[in-house]
Amino acid sequence: MAPLRLTAIERDEHDNEMRFFSDFLHRNREEWEKKIEKEIHNGRTRITVDLKELRKEKAGLDLRVLESPAKYLLPWEDALLSFLKETNEKAVRQLKQPLKLSVQGAFGRNHVTPRGMTAATLGQLVCVEGIVTRAGLVQPKLVQSIHVRKDHSESPARATRLRALRDGQSRGDAQDEPGWV
Numbered sequence: 001m002a003p004l005r006l007t008a009i010e011r012d013e014h015d016n017e018m019r020f021f022s023d024f025l026h027r028n029r030e031e032w033e034k035k036i037e038k039e040i041h042n043g044r045t046r047i048t049v050d051l052k053e054l055r056k057e058k059a060g061l062d063l064r065v066l067e068s069p070a071k072y073l074l075p076w077e078d079a080l081l082s083f084l085k086e087t088n089e090k091a092v093r094q095l096k097q098p099l100k101l102s103v104q105g106a107f108g109r110n111h112v113t114p115r116g117m118t119a120a121t122l123g124q125l126v127c128v129e130g131i132v133t134r135a136g137l138v139q140p141k142l143v144q145s146i147h148v149r150k151d152h153s154e155s156p157a158r159a160t161r162l163r164a165l166r167d168g169q170s171r172g173d174a175q176d177e178p179g180w181v
Contacts (some may be wrong), residue, residue: 013071013075014074014075014078015075017071017072017075017076017079018075018076018078018079018082019079020058021075021076021079021080022079022082022083024057025079025080025083026083029087032083033087033088035047035048036080036083036084036087036088036091036099037088037091040091040094040095045095045096045097045098045099045100046099046100046101046102047080047099047100047101047102048101048102048103048104049076049101049102049103049104050103050104050105051065051066051103051104051105051106051107052105052106062105065103065125066107066108066110066124066125067124067125068123068124069103069124069125070123073101073103073125076101077098077099077100077101080099080101081098081099084099103125107125107126107127110124110125110126110127111126111127111129112126112127112128112129113128113129113130114128114130114131114132115130116128
């Protein structure tokens with residue numbers, strides 16, 4: 001797959017968001033160091049950030065993240081990795097998977113059921129809660145899904161390559177392992 005090429009404007013936006021989140025992490029350095037260390041120690045690479053914290057940091061930021069998550073989450077994950085490199089170089093070398101951000105909080109109208117997934121939610125960060133009881137034979141358009149256990153323990157991310165989907169090579173998992181929602 002070809003590397004992602006950003007225009008100068010997109011690169012500047014990426015750098016600005018990376019700088020913002022790095023400053024955000026450094027303002028609460030001890031709290032974030034503990035949070036990251038705890039997750040890595042437990043074998044998890046998904047670090048949770050609350051929408052309420054983002055709203056306190058910058059008014060309206062939580063809504064902008066929900067509307068266009070790729071603009072914010074990708075640079076913030078880069079900033080998170082830089083922060084970890086500064087604070088614990090050894091932990092970075094021991095990572096088997098890259099650090100990812102998990103968003104929690106009040107999703108508002110972006111908290112939907114599977115039936116509530118409409119074209120209006122495309123490109124937005126949504127929290128989907130529900131049980132799939134029936135699925136058609138159409139090929140999935142999902143790029144990545146995160147499955148959560150009822151006890152909120154970490155679950156594996158299931159990435160699906162778009163190329164495999166276009167070629168019809170992958171239909172996704174037919175069934176989950178026991179205990180997964």
